[in-house]
Amino acid sequence: MGILEVKGVGKRFGGLQALGDVNLSVQENSVHAIIGPNGAGKSTLLNVLVGKLIPDTGSVMFEGQSVLGRSPHEINQMGISRVFQTPEIFGDLTVMENIMIPCFAKRDGSYRLHAFETVLHEKELVAQAEQILIDVNMIDKREMHAASMSRGDKRRLEMAMCLVQEPKLLLLDEPTAGMARADTNNTIDLLKEINEKRDITMCIIEHDMHVVFSLAERITVLAQGTPLVEDIPEKIKGHPKVQEAYLGQAHG
Amino acid sequence: MLGLNKKDMNLLLLVAGLVIFAPFILNPFPEGSELAQFNAGYPDLMQRFVIFGIFAIGFNILFGLTGYLSFGHAAFLGVGSYAGVWMMKLLTMNVVPAIMISVVVAGLFSLLIGYISLRRSGIYFSILTLAFAQMSFALAYSVLTPLTGGETGLQLSLNDPRVLGISATETGSIPVTHFFGLEMRDSFELALGSWLFTFNAGYYLCAAVMLIAFYLSIRIFRSPFGMMLRAVKSNQQRMKYTGLNPKPYTLAAFVISGMYAGLAGGLMVSMDPLAGAERMFWTASGEVVLMAILGGAGTLIGPVLGAGLIKYMENILSKINSTILHEWFAFMPDGIEDVMVTLVYPFIGKGWHLTLGIMFMLVVIFLPGGLVEGGQRIARLFRRRGAKTDDSGAEQSQNTPAE
Ligand SMILES: Nc1ncnc2c1ncn2[C@@H]1O[C@H](COP(=O)(O)OP(=O)(O)O)[C@@H](O)[C@H]1O
Ligand SMILES: [Mg+2]
Numbered sequence: 001m002g003i004l005e006v007k008g009v010g011k012r013f014g015g016l017q018a019l020g021d022v023n024l025s026v027q028e029n030s031v032h033a034i035i036g037p038n039g040a041g042k043s044t045l046l047n048v049l050v051g052k053l054i055p056d057t058g059s060v061m062f063e064g065q066s067v068l069g070r071s072p073h074e075i076n077q078m079g080i081s082r083v084f085q086t087p088e089i090f091g092d093l094t095v096m097e098n099i100m101i102p103c104f105a106k107r108d109g110s111y112r113l114h115a116f117e118t119v120l121h122e123k124e125l126v127a128q129a130e131q132i133l134i135d136v137n138m139i140d141k142r143e144m145h146a147a148s149m150s151r152g153d154k155r156r157l158e159m160a161m162c163l164v165q166e167p168k169l170l171l172l173d174e175p176t177a178g179m180a181r182a183d184t185n186n187t188i189d190l191l192k193e194i195n196e197k198r199d200i201t202m203c204i205i206e207h208d209m210h211v212v213f214s215l216a217e218r219i220t221v222l223a224q225g226t227p228l229v230e231d232i233p234e235k236i237k238g239h240p241k242v243q244e245a246y247l248g249q250a251h252g
Numbered sequence: 253m254l255g256l257n258k259k260d261m262n263l264l265l266l267v268a269g270l271v272i273f274a275p276f277i278l279n280p281f282p283e284g285s286e287l288a289q290f291n292a293g294y295p296d297l298m299q300r301f302v303i304f305g306i307f308a309i310g311f312n313i314l315f316g317l318t319g320y321l322s323f324g325h326a327a328f329l330g331v332g333s334y335a336g337v338w339m340m341k342l343l344t345m346n347v348v349p350a351i352m353i354s355v356v357v358a359g360l361f362s363l364l365i366g367y368i369s370l371r372r373s374g375i376y377f378s379i380l381t382l383a384f385a386q387m388s389f390a391l392a393y394s395v396l397t398p399l400t401g402g403e404t405g406l407q408l409s410l411n412d413p414r415v416l417g418i419s420a421t422e423t424g425s426i427p428v429t430h431f432f433g434l435e436m437r438d439s440f441e442l443a444l445g446s447w448l449f450t451f452n453a454g455y456y457l458c459a460a461v462m463l464i465a466f467y468l469s470i471r472i473f474r475s476p477f478g479m480m481l482r483a484v485k486s487n488q489q490r491m492k493y494t495g496l497n498p499k500p501y502t503l504a505a506f507v508i509s510g511m512y513a514g515l516a517g518g519l520m521v522s523m524d525p526l527a528g529a530e531r532m533f534w535t536a537s538g539e540v541v542l543m544a545i546l547g548g549a550g551t552l553i554g555p556v557l558g559a560g561l562i563k564y565m566e567n568i569l570s571k572i573n574s575t576i577l578h579e580w581f582a583f584m585p586d587g588i589e590d591v592m593v594t595l596v597y598p599f600i601g602k603g604w605h606l607t608l609g610i611m612f613m614l615v616v617i618f619l620p621g622g623l624v625e626g627g628q629r630i631a632r633l634f635r636r637r638g639a640k641t642d643d644s645g646a647e648q649s650q651n652t653p654a655e
Contacts, residue, residue: 050493076495088493090486093479101483102494104476110497113504115477118255122476161494 001064003028003201004049004169009058011044011225018044019055020226026169031195031202033216035209041225042205043085046171049203050082051075062169073110079168083175087154089161091147095138098146098157099129102165128164136160136190152183156190163194170194172204176211188214213237260470263552267466271459274298275449282446286579289571292564295439295452296523300563302455302462303519308543308555309462309469310512314505315541316550317478319485323378323537324365324385328510330392330532332358332517334399337406337527344416345427347436347457347522351515358514359507366506370499385537392529405528429522431457436523454523461519465512470552472508481505513540542608546615548622557623562608569604 002025011019018041026032034042047053049060051072060067067075076082090098103125108114120126133139136156141149146157155175162170175191176184188211194200195215206212212219213233220230221242228241236242253261270277279293292298311325332354339350369380392400400406410420414427421427429436436454443449472478480501483491488498521527530536543562548554574597581589599607619625 071497072492073495073497076493082493084493088487088490090483090490092486093482097479097482100476101479101491101496104480105495108476110495111500113477115472115475115504115508116255117476118471118474119476119479120257120474121255161490165495 002026003063004203005059005061006045006049007059007061009045009048009055009060011041011048011053011055018225019048020224022058022222022225022227024220024227024230026201026203027218028201029195029199030217031191031204031215033212033219034203034205034222035207035212035219036222036228040222042222043173044225045222046082046173046203046205049075049171050080076105076165076167077110080171081162081165081167081169082171083155083158083162083173085173085177087151087158089146089154089158091145093146094142095133095144095146095149095157096129096142098161099132099164100125102161103129106165132160132164135163152179155179156187159187159190163198163200166198167200169201169203172202172206174205174207176206176208184208184211187211191215254467256467256470256474260474260552264463264467264470267553267556268463271302271462274301274455274459275451279447279449283448284446289576290568292568293449295437295450295455297563297567298452298455299458299519299523300567301560302458303516303523304540304543304559304563305556306458306462306465306519307513307516307540308547308559309465310509310515311540312509312544312549312551312555313469313472313481313512314509315544316555317473317481317485318502318505320370320373320502320506321378321541322369322381322506322509323534323541324369324381324383324388325509325513325540326534326536327365327385327388327532328358328362328513329517329520329536330388330527330529331361332514333521333527333531334392334406334517335514336518336521337408337525338399340414340429340521340525341408341412342415344414345429346416347429347431347518350429350522351461351518354514354518354521355511356514358517359511362507362510362513363503366503366510370502370506382534382537385532386534389529389532389534392532400527400529402529405526408525429454429525458519458523461515465515466552466556473552477501477504542612546612546622548624551622551624554622554624561623565604565608569600569607570602572600574601 004024004026006022006024009019009022010017022045034045036042044053048055049067051067051070051074054068062078062080065078067078067080090101100119107125130139130142133142136159138153138156138160141153146154149157159175176187179187191202192215195202204215216233218230219233219236221228221236229236229239231239256264275293275298277293278298279291281287281291307325307329311322315321335357336350336354339353343349365381365384369377369384372380393402408426410424410426412419418427431453434453436457438453440451441448442451480496483496484498484502491498517531539562543558544555545558546561547556547558574593577593577596577600578589581592584592597603615622621628
C-alpha cells in the first residue's frame with residue numbers, strides 16, 4: 001500500500017474525457033513523477049487529489065482514508081499540500097506574512113477567531129517562519145510585497161509556504177516551468193533536500209526531462225487521460241511507447 | 253503598551269487627542285464672526301462625527317480587510333437603533349443596557365444576513381446585502397409597524413412601562429437618557445473671549461466608546477485573524493489549499509462589522525431616543541461605503557476621516573445659501589459677483605452632494621488609497637526634501653520580471 005492510492009479515476013468535461021481510468025500508487029517517502037504531453041490530464045489529476053475537482057468515477061485514498069467529498073482545506077489538513085502551475089500566493093501581503101499564514105494554519109487548524117492576539121507576539125511561529133525563509137534563501141525579502149517579486153521567487157515562496165506546513169505529501173505542478181537553468185538546478189537541489197531531510201513524499205508533474213530524471217524514483221506516463229506505463233526512470237527512457245507518445249514529440 | 257506597537261500607540265493617542273479636544277478644534281472661529289458658520293463644535297454634530305466614525309470603523313473591518321463590499325450595513329444600524337429604543341421603553345433610560353442590546357441584536361441579525369449573503373462573492377454578495385437591507389427597510393415601514401413605529405418612527409411615550417425607571421417625570425414629561433445618572437444632554441459651556449466652547453456629556457460618552465472601538469479595530473488589524481481577513485481578500489484559492497476555511501473568517505468579519513453598526517445605532521438613540529426606518533435606507537448604506545473609500549479603505553484612520561469629512565460637508569456646506577455667497581463675493585464688482593455666485597452656487601447648500609461626488613471621483617481616480625494615501629504622499633514629499641541622500645535604497649526593491 002502506498003501513501004496515496006488512486007483507483008479507476010475518471011473525469012469528463014462535457015465531451016472531453018480528461019481522465020480515463022487512472023490508477024496510481026505513490027510510495028511513502030518517494031519522489032513520483034507524472035509526465036505526459038500537454039493536455040494529457042496531469043493538472044486535472046492533481047485537481048482531483050486536492051479536492052478542487054470531484055471525479056466521475058474511482059476512488060482516491062490517502063493514508064487509508066478517502067479524500068473524495070472533502071473540501072480543499074480539509075484535504076490540506078490531512079497532510080496534502082500543493083504547488084500550482086502558476087504560483088498561488090497572497091500577492092497583497094508581505095513575504096513574511098505569506099509564510100506566517102500556513103504557520104497559523106498548521107497550529108490552529110482551519111479556523112480560529114484569534115482576533116486579540118498579535119501576529120508579531122507569536123515568537124515561536126515567527127522564528128519558524130524566519131528559519132524557512134533562511135532555508136529557501138529569501139530572508140532578505142521578508143518585508144517585500146509578494147506580488148512584486150519575480151516569478152521564480154514567487155514559486156520558491158509558494159514552495160516554502162507548503163514546507164512550513166510539513167505536509168506528508170507534496171504535489172508539485174511544473175515547479176520549474178519558466179525558470180532559468182540555474183534556478184532550475186537550485187530547485188532540484190531544494191526538492192532533493194526536502195525529500196531526504198524532511199521525509200516528505202512528493203508527486204511531481206514536470207515537462208523538463210532533466211528535472212524528472214534527476215529527481216524521480218518512479219515515473220508514470222500519462223497520455224490522453226490514461227497512464228501508458230509506470231516504471232523506474234531508466235526503463236522509461238528507452239520505452240518505445242513513451243518515445244512515441246511523449247519523448248518523440250517533445251524532442252521533435 | 254496595551255499590546256500595541258509604538259506606531260499604533262501614537263495613532264491611538266492622536267485620535268484620542270483629537271476627540272477629547274474636539275470642542276476646541278471644531279470651534280476655531282469666534283462667535284458672531286463671518287466664519288462662525290464653519291464651526292462644527294456643537295454637541296449633536298460632534299456626536300454624529302464619532303458615531304459615524306464607529307460605523308465606518310466597523311464597516312472597514314469587513315470591506316477594508318476582506319474586500320467584501322456590503323451595501324446593506326445601514327440595516328444593522330437601524331436594527332440596533334430599534335433595539336435600543338425598546339430597551340429604553342421597557343427597562344430603563346440608562347443608556348448602557350440600550351447600547352448593549354443594540355450590539356447583540358445587530359450581531360444576531362448580521363449573522364443571519366451574513367450567513368446567507370456570503371454564499372456568494374463579488375457583485376452578487378453586494379446585491380444580496382442590498383436586497384436584505386431594502387427588505388428590512390420596507391418591513392420596518394409597513395408590516396412591522398407595531399415594532400418599529402412605521403412612518404413616524406419608534407419613539408418614547410408617556411405610558412412606557414419602563415420596569416427599572418419612571419414612565420414620566422413629576423412635571424409630566426418623558427424622562428431623558430442618562431449614564432448612571434449623568435444626563436446625556438448635560439453640557440458645560442466655556443466662554444473664552446468671544447469664543448464659546450461646549451462640552452457635552454453625551455458627546456464624551458460617544459467619544460469614549462469610539463476610542464474603545466478604534467482600539468479594538470487596531471488590535472483586530474494586527475491579529476492573526478486580521479491577517480487571515482487580508483488573505484481572504486488577496487487569494488481565497490491559496491487560503492483553501494493552505495488548510496484554511498475562508499467562510500467562517502469572512503462571516504466573523506461580517507458579524508463584527510454588523511456589531512459595530514449596531515453600536516453606532518445604539519449610541520444614536522442614546523443621544524436622541526428616536527429610531528426611524530430611513531436609517532436603513534440604501535442611501536445610508538451607500539454613505540458608509542463612501543466614508544470608507546474616501547478616507548482610505550483598509551487603513552486604520554481612513555474611515556474615521558471619511559466619516560468626519562462627509563458629516564462636516566453634510567451639516568456645514570449644506571447650510572451655506574446664496575445670501576451668504578453674495579456676502580462673500582460682495583467685494584467684487586456687481587456683474588462679476590453675480591457670475592461667481594452663479595458658478596459656486598451649485599456646489600453648496602443642497603448641492604453639497606455634487607461637491608461630494610466630485611471629491612469622491614477625484615479620490616478614486618487619483619488617490620485609490622483615499623485621503624490617507626494623500627497624506628502619506630505629502631509626508632513622503634516632505635521627507636524626500638528633508639533628506640536628499642537616502643533615495644538610492646528605495647528603488648532597489650523594484651521587481652525584476654522573470655523571463
Ligand atoms: N475546468 C475544465 N473545464 C473544461 N476542460 C478542462 C478543464 N480543465 C482541464 N480541461 C481540459 O482537460 C484536458 C486536460 O487538461 P490538463 O489536466 O490541464 O492537462 P495537462 O496535462 O497539460 O496539465 C485539456 O484538454 C483541458 O483543456
Ligand atoms: Mg498542466
